[in-house]
Amino acid sequence: MEQHKNRTEPDNTAVRTALWRALHVQVDALQHILNDEIGLLLVAPPDDWMERPDMKYTKRLRASVVARSRFIEDLVIEQAEKGIGRYVILGAGLDTFAQRRSDVVPNLQIYEIDQPDTLAWKYQRLIELGFGKPENLHFVPIDFEVSSWWEELLKTGFDTTKPAVVVCTGVTLYLSKEAIADSLTQIAKLSAGSMLAMAFYLPIELLDEEDQPMQEMADKGARAAGTPFVSFFSPEEVLKLARSAGFKEAKTISTKEMKQYYFADRTDGLLPASGEVFLLATT
DSSP: OOOOSSSSOOHHHHHHHHHHHHHHHSSSSSSSSOOOHHHHHOOOOOOOGGSSSHTTHHHHHHHHHHHHHHHHHHHHHHHHTOOOOEEEEEOOOTOHHHHHHHHTGGGOOEEEEEEEEHHHHHHHHHHHHHHHTTTEEEEEETTTTTOOHHHHHHHOOOOOOOOOOEESSSSSSEEEEEEHHHHHHHHTSTTTOOOOOOOOEOOGSSGGGGHHHHHHHHHHHHHHHOOOOOOOHHHHHHHHHHHHHTTOOOOOOOHHHHHHHHHOOOOOOOOOOOEEEEEEEEO
């Protein structure tokens, strides 16, 4: 494929995550944890994209990405079946739930919140590829550290009187702890029965030994790219944040639990890295 050129460009992390999801389908054994190659269509990378170092040498990170994507998808579908009709994605990147899950999407109002360039680029590619943008898919452009994502969300007509599912992956690493705490406090005020699933990143000393060198390399690369990693949390700190924000119930989901959910019967050695912990909280 040839790289598609546009006036705006998506965030590099969003592109990498989309390609990891596609790579899982193309190189990992069945059964696939998540079937998502639409991101690959959006990105349209060069033919040798699988040879990129961040594709070839990051198998455990790829496993983590597809596991957390599947975890979120299962959660949203479960809540939709219970009647929750609002789905908010903080840091949506090149998420393709709205394009893939036609069985669920018509019953949801989906709000994708991310950097303006990423959303503008994604919108253009969806149009070019014939996916379009349905009326129930709302793009909410925002710089998380500068403006209020909540205020921008309200401008879309978001209904605050009804419960919602809010998810956030791949974002907290780049935000200050103050910005994270503010977002949690805002989400905790959502209508009763709302649910949050947010990924946090563990400090390097809490990672499995085999994952520590990769984390050190990623940290150096992020600093060089001008997007340094900012915030890391232990599971205990995550729960403390949730309690301080005012959530009624909160628990963490560990990598060990993710392995039990999605990797227990695999025979190909695919296992997730140990860098993330999920907060699952309800209002």
